[in-house]
Amino acid sequence: MIEIAALRALVAVEQQGSVVAASEAMGFSPSAVSQQIKKLEKQSGVTVLERHGRGVLLTDRGMALAEYGRRILGELEELQSTLLADPAKPSGVLRLVAFSTACRGLVGPMLARVAASSPSGRGGDGPRRGGDGPGLEIRVVAEDPREAVQAVASGESDLGVVHNWHSVPLVIPENMVHEDLCMDTADVLLNADHPLAGRTAVEPSDLVDESWISTPAGAICNEALLAILAGLGRVPDIRIYDPDFSTHIAMVQMGVAVALVPRLGRPELPAGVVAVPVVNPMQQRQVGIVYRKTMTASPSIRHVVRLLREVAAGLDA
Structure with missing residues (x-):
């Protein structure tokens, strides 16, 4: 039986272009990713990678298996973020990527609202634990919009705050949703x-x-x-x-x-x-938010998006 972790490693190699880049994106060592690839080849009975110079390329069967893997991982993500999630209780880790000025102008105030809703937070006269709501942990990385879109599309991040100058259009992949914010x-x-x-x-x-x-x-x-x-x-x-x-x-x-x-x-x-x-x-x-279509109904995504909209509306006012 093919294991999900092995499929995930193959999809990461396809998306990132190399075992080393895939390991960095996944937070594992290159040897750990290579072991998962070898396990996948043993489980499937086919060779999925072949050496090309100092790097690797996916074989035809490896490309086909990666395509199936993306669909399977997408359906699993949709299952975990919707049917298995409590819509009334955003929870888990949400990885957010945003450009620098959005981190200051939108994400920071949003994190303050999340912290204010946390039972572990202090009252108005004391500090709160930033980024933690009721069961929700938000981790933020600052990146320019193009890198942010790629991070969300590949699954490295869950939600992105991006901008789109009218004179410099931002390309959004088909597997993603884009919503205007302000x-x-x-x-x-x-x-x-x-x-x-x-x-x-x-x-x-x-x-x-x-x-x-x-x-x-x-x-x-x-x-x-x-x-x-x-x-x-x-x-x-x-x-x-x-x-x-x-x-x-x-x-x-x-x-x-x-x-x-x-x-x-x-x-x-x-x-x-x-x-x-x-x-x-x-x-x-135009400042907007992006996320994968498989996360459309995620309680955590909808919760954070709603808070970002409240902050943006306050800026407009």
């Missing part, structure tokens, strides 16, 4: 002494000669910045690359660059830094 607007941050700092709004044509600080090349927010001037046939003069928006704000305060920074999770701007909206077009990103 709209987030980005402003250009300027030093208070900058000639444009007194404007109520600026257009892309006003920004063609500026020196910028940006998130790293290839990041979605970097691509959104490039798109601002694309219609003018120009490329932003990016002098500094840094993934942390706090650094962007500091550089603007020092007067060495301007920056495009979303409002979600943005700290209070220090003296000397001014936020000016960009119009024609307005710079906005």
